[in-house]
Amino acid sequence: MTATTGPILPGQTLGVLGGGQLGRMFVHAAQAMGYATAVLDPDAQSPAGLVSHRHIRAAYDDSQALAELAGSCAAVTTEFENVPAAALQMLARSVPVAPAAAAVAIAQDRAAEKAHFVRCGVPVAPHALIDSEQTLAAVDAQTLLPGILKTARLGYDGKGQVRVATRAELADAWQQLARVPCVLEKMLPLREECSVIVARGRDGALVHLPVQRNLHRDGILAVTEVFEGNLPSVGVDKALHAAKSIAQGLDYVGVLCVEFFVLEDGSLVVNEMAPRPHNSGHWSQNGADVSQFELQVRCMAGLPLAQPRQHSPAIMLNLLGDLWHRAPDGSLVAPPWQQVLALPGCHLHLYGKTEAKPGRKMGHLNVTGATPEAARATALQAAALLGIAPF
Structure with missing residues (x-):
C-alpha cells in the first residue's frame, strides 16, 4: 500500500477490482458511508458493476483501464484473490491499494501460503509440493496418503482438488490436473x-x-x-x-x-x-x-x-x-x-x-x-x- 497523508473521507471515490457479489456488498457498504465507488470488471452484468457509480468494463490486466481506475479513485481494493497480482502492483504506483499485491500473491499459491503459515508458527497439515516426476516419486505414502491433491493456483469452492488413496491414484490425479504444480495434503480426521x-x-x-x-x-x-x-x-x-x-x-x-x-x-x-x-x-x-x-x-x-x-x-x-x-x-x-x-x-x-x-x-x-x-x-x-x- 502506497503512503498516504491521512484518512480518505466520505465523498471521495473508492475502487474495487472485481465485480462479483463480494464487490457488490463492498459497494453497498461504501455507499452507505457516503463514498462514491468504481468497479473494474469485464462483465457488463457483474453484480458490483450494476450498483456502482462507475463501471469500467475491461480485463483485469488492461493497463489503460487500470490507469483509469487509479486516476478516478482515492484507494483501491480487490474482491477476490485471483486477480493478477501485477495489476495490484501497477495500481499501487499511483494510489493506495489494500491488501497489497504481495499478500494477494501469497494467497494465490498454496505452496507459498503454507510456507507463510509455517513461518508464522501456525500448524498445517502434512503436505508436499508436486511439480515434477521427481517430486511425485519422492512422496512419502505412509505420511501423506490418503490425501487431497490440490492445484497450487486458481482453486476455490472445491475446484482443482482430487482425493487420492494410493500412489497410482495420485499419479492419475496429477495427470487429470494437467500436471500443473500441486500440493498434496494428508487427509486428517x-x-x-x-x-x-x-x-x-x-x-x-x-x-x-x-x-x-x-x-x-x-x-x-x-x-x-x-x-x-x-x-x-x-x-x-x-x-x-x-x-x-x-x-x-x-x-x-x-x-x-x-x-x-x-x-x-x-x-x-x-x-x-x-x-x-x-x-x-x-x-x-x-x-x-x-x-x-x-x-x-x-x-x-x-x-x-x-x-x-x-x-x-x-x-x-x-x-x-x-x-x-x-x-x-x-x-x-x-x-x-x-x-x-x-x-x-x-x-x-x-x-x-x-x-x-x-x-x-x-x-x-x-x-x-x-x-x-x-x-x-x-x-x-x-x-x-x-x-x-x-x-
Whole structure:
C-alpha cells in the first residue's frame, strides 16, 4: 500500500477490482458511508458493476483501464484473490491499494501460503509440493496418503482438488490436473471447520469478528453458525491468535479470512486464507454492529477500526442456484421468499444474478435470534422451506 497523508473521507471515490457479489456488498457498504465507488470488471452484468457509480468494463490486466481506475479513485481494493497480482502492483504506483499485491500473491499459491503459515508458527497439515516426476516419486505414502491433491493456483469452492488413496491414484490425479504444480495434503480426521475474519489497519490496529463454525457440502460453504459456545473456548483462542499472527506476518492491510480444520482431538490446523471478505462472514451484516464490508471500507480508507460487537446469535445459509427450479413452460421459479421472510429474524441478501446454475452462489440468508436455540430453530425452518438439507 502506497503512503498516504491521512484518512480518505466520505465523498471521495473508492475502487474495487472485481465485480462479483463480494464487490457488490463492498459497494453497498461504501455507499452507505457516503463514498462514491468504481468497479473494474469485464462483465457488463457483474453484480458490483450494476450498483456502482462507475463501471469500467475491461480485463483485469488492461493497463489503460487500470490507469483509469487509479486516476478516478482515492484507494483501491480487490474482491477476490485471483486477480493478477501485477495489476495490484501497477495500481499501487499511483494510489493506495489494500491488501497489497504481495499478500494477494501469497494467497494465490498454496505452496507459498503454507510456507507463510509455517513461518508464522501456525500448524498445517502434512503436505508436499508436486511439480515434477521427481517430486511425485519422492512422496512419502505412509505420511501423506490418503490425501487431497490440490492445484497450487486458481482453486476455490472445491475446484482443482482430487482425493487420492494410493500412489497410482495420485499419479492419475496429477495427470487429470494437467500436471500443473500441486500440493498434496494428508487427509486428517476432522471434527468440524471454522474460520476467523480479522481486519488490520494502516496503523497496525487489528480487530476481529467472532470465530465462525462452518459446514461445507461438495466443497462449497453451506452453513455458518456464530454464537457464544459454538466452539470450545480453547479452540477459539487458538484460532484467533493464529489468524492475527498470519495477518501480522504479512504486514497486512484490509480484511483477511483464515480457515481452519478442527481435528477430532480438538487441535487446529490452518487450511487456507482469503485476502478479502469471506462467505463465512456474511452473517455480520445482520448479527454484528460492524459488518466485514464496513471493515473493508475502513481499512482501505484509513479510518479507525472499532472492535465489532455481535448483538445476536446468527446463522448464515448459502443460497445456491440449485434452489431455483424450471416450470414446465421453461420459466424460472424462485424459492418461496414470502414464506421464508415470514419467519422472525430472516434477512435475505440476493446478488442480482439473473441466471441460476447448480452450485452458483445466488445469495445468502442471515438468520438472527434472541438465543442460539431460537436462531437455529428458525434457520432449520427456513432450510426446510428452501429445500436445503438439515444441519
